[in-house]
Amino acid sequence: MKYVIGIDLGTGSVKALLVDQEGKVRCESSRSYPLLHEQPGFSEQEPEAWVDQTVECLRALVRESGVEPKEIEGISFSGQMHGLVLLDEQGNVLRPAILWNDTRTTAQCRAIESKLGPKLYQITKNAALEGFTLPKIIWVQEHEPEVWGKAAVFLLPKDYLRYRLTGKLHMDISDAAGTLLLDVMRKQWSREICDTFGIDMSLCPPLAESLDFVGCLLPEIASRTGLAPDTKVYAGGADNACGAVGAGILRKGDALCSIGTSGVILSYEDREKDFTGNIHFFNHSQPDGYYAMGVTLAAGYSLDWLKKTIAAGESYEDFLSKVSEAPAGAGGLLFTPYLVGERTPHADSVIRGSFIGLDGSQRREHLVRAVMEGITFSLHESVELFRGAGVEVGKIVSIGGGAKNDVWLQMQADIFQAPVVKLNNEQGPALGAAMLAAVGCGWFDSIAECADRFVGYDRQFEPDPKRAAVYRDLFGIYQSIYTSTRDLNRRLQAYR
Numbered sequence: 001m002k003y004v005i006g007i008d009l010g011t012g013s014v015k016a017l018l019v020d021q022e023g024k025v026r027c028e029s030s031r032s033y034p035l036l037h038e039q040p041g042f043s044e045q046e047p048e049a050w051v052d053q054t055v056e057c058l059r060a061l062v063r064e065s066g067v068e069p070k071e072i073e074g075i076s077f078s079g080q081m082h083g084l085v086l087l088d089e090q091g092n093v094l095r096p097a098i099l100w101n102d103t104r105t106t107a108q109c110r111a112i113e114s115k116l117g118p119k120l121y122q123i124t125k126n127a128a129l130e131g132f133t134l135p136k137i138i139w140v141q142e143h144e145p146e147v148w149g150k151a152a153v154f155l156l157p158k159d160y161l162r163y164r165l166t167g168k169l170h171m172d173i174s175d176a177a178g179t180l181l182l183d184v185m186r187k188q189w190s191r192e193i194c195d196t197f198g199i200d201m202s203l204c205p206p207l208a209e210s211l212d213f214v215g216c217l218l219p220e221i222a223s224r225t226g227l228a229p230d231t232k233v234y235a236g237g238a239d240n241a242c243g244a245v246g247a248g249i250l251r252k253g254d255a256l257c258s259i260g261t262s263g264v265i266l267s268y269e270d271r272e273k274d275f276t277g278n279i280h281f282f283n284h285s286q287p288d289g290y291y292a293m294g295v296t297l298a299a300g301y302s303l304d305w306l307k308k309t310i311a312a313g314e315s316y317e318d319f320l321s322k323v324s325e326a327p328a329g330a331g332g333l334l335f336t337p338y339l340v341g342e343r344t345p346h347a348d349s350v351i352r353g354s355f356i357g358l359d360g361s362q363r364r365e366h367l368v369r370a371v372m373e374g375i376t377f378s379l380h381e382s383v384e385l386f387r388g389a390g391v392e393v394g395k396i397v398s399i400g401g402g403a404k405n406d407v408w409l410q411m412q413a414d415i416f417q418a419p420v421v422k423l424n425n426e427q428g429p430a431l432g433a434a435m436l437a438a439v440g441c442g443w444f445d446s447i448a449e450c451a452d453r454f455v456g457y458d459r460q461f462e463p464d465p466k467r468a469a470v471y472r473d474l475f476g477i478y479q480s481i482y483t484s485t486r487d488l489n490r491r492l493q494a495y496r
């Protein structure tokens with residue numbers, strides 16, 4: 001039997017999957033690493049921790065699977081997007097990586113908008129948001145000129161990991177799309193944007209397609225992990241592109257709802273398309289494909305927060321067991337999931353969450369239901385932006401924590417007013433990465449052919465007309481909470 005490995009370098013942990021030619025997961029392994037919050041709004045990580053924990057993960061995978069290393073043909077990657085890793089001439093890391101959920105760069109975003117005007121959108125197809133890479137580069141230029149002076153190249157998290165595993169410098173296009181330095185339609189670095197911000201083109205690494213072969217493992221990495229040195233390494237993709245690959249989102253009309261720590265609504269696009277309301281438009285890992293995506297920053301994070309706050313130590317199953325006893329609309333209680341600010345449709349790092357409509361008759365299950373509904377309403381704002389732009393949102397594949405609970409899956413169908421389906425063996429972006437390796441190794445002619453073998457669907461949830469009508473009414477009230485609480489949150493900011 002032959003195998004491939006898919007590695008997902010997430011924000012909290014790295015996960016590696018060993019997958020056979022039928023798409024069966026033979027073994028999996030995961031290791032976590034810390035987030036560093038040196039100041040409010042800062043979110044950083046030590047790139048060395050990614051490398052150490054990935055090596056540990058791979059060593060465990062090889063040892064525990066009992067598979068012969070020479071049977072493992074290829075490796076590919078998925079990774080948290082946007083994080084800035086700066087290297088000097090010798091390839092040494094110059095400072096901790098500044099991550100996608102770091103919000104220090106509001107001033108730099110405004111500067112990008114005023115210097116580039118409409119060109120920003122024409123070239124990058126995206127808006128200037130704190131999470132993206134270019135504002136982080138400008139922040140380093142302004143606040144750490146001595147670091148910037150030594151910078152020879154910038155990378156994204158999984159591209160740095162791949163560099164350390166192979167010694168080869170590349171950035172894959174699906175991830176480069178999230179830097180605000182890529183001409184998304186031409187798939188090349190934008191000289192105009194680089195020149196505007198004093199970024200020498202030599203700082204931009206060579207670009208690769210997700211399926212490209214980029215090299216083999218360094219001998220030192222092979223001996224530390226137990227893998228064979230001639231294991232082939234393929235470029236890989238952004239975690240959302242790989243999540244889409246792993247869920248079979250590969251054709252026009254395919255849509256994905258992913259509720260992890262953050263939440264994403266993603267629609268496959270086969271050509272250039274204009275969106276409003278902070279919908280991102282990125283290159284897919286599928287050659288010549290794209291995807292549009294709206295992001296709720298605190299999706300599963302909001303439910304985790306409530307669980308930690310009122311039910312610490314309980315399992316998710318117990319915590320959610322009574323949710324169906326509360327009616328749709330949670331007895332008039334609405335929640336906005338802005339615990340760390342928001343991205344879509346409101347790019348706002350100052351806004352914070354609310355419970356509106358608390359009533360003495362409400363019980364714990366009303367609060368839990370309101371939080372699940374609020375997260376789903378927030379994602380529905382993206383669904384509506386897609387529909388407003390003429391995208392036909394038909395069936396939505398649901399993945400992540402939000403797909404582990406049937407009440408939540410039904411709620412998604414009722415709020416999105418679309419059928420929602422779950423996968424029969426969901427493995428998230430790591431499976432997408434493994435699929436890129438499988439296609440790279442030549443096991444399949446295309447990602448779609450691989451998906452036919454590797455991706456299977458389970459139960460489908462249809463919208464219930466009565467609940468869908470309740471949610472349609474409540475959605476209007478939900479949407480007005482943002483405008484009603486924006487100014488209040490600006491005034492409260494000083495007290496945080």
Ligand SMILES: Nc1ncnc2c1ncn2[C@@H]1O[C@H](COP(=O)(O)OP(=O)(O)O)[C@@H](O)[C@H]1O
Pocket residue numbers: 010012259260261262299300301302303304316317320399400401402404405408
């Ligand atoms: N059994 C469950 N039912 C519903 N939601 C869950 C369950 N388990 C986890 N979650 C939610 O899903 C989120 C984690 O999803 P996951 O896909 O594992 O996240 P990530 O990709 O960010 O690591 C948690 O924040 C939690 O809110």
Ligand SMILES: O=C(CO)[C@@H](O)[C@H](O)COP(=O)(O)O
Pocket residue numbers: 009010011012079080081082100131178239240260261262295
């Ligand atoms: O910022 C984005 C996408 O634009 C996030 O989706 C990151 O890519 C983080 O991924 P997780 O580690 O939460 O899966």
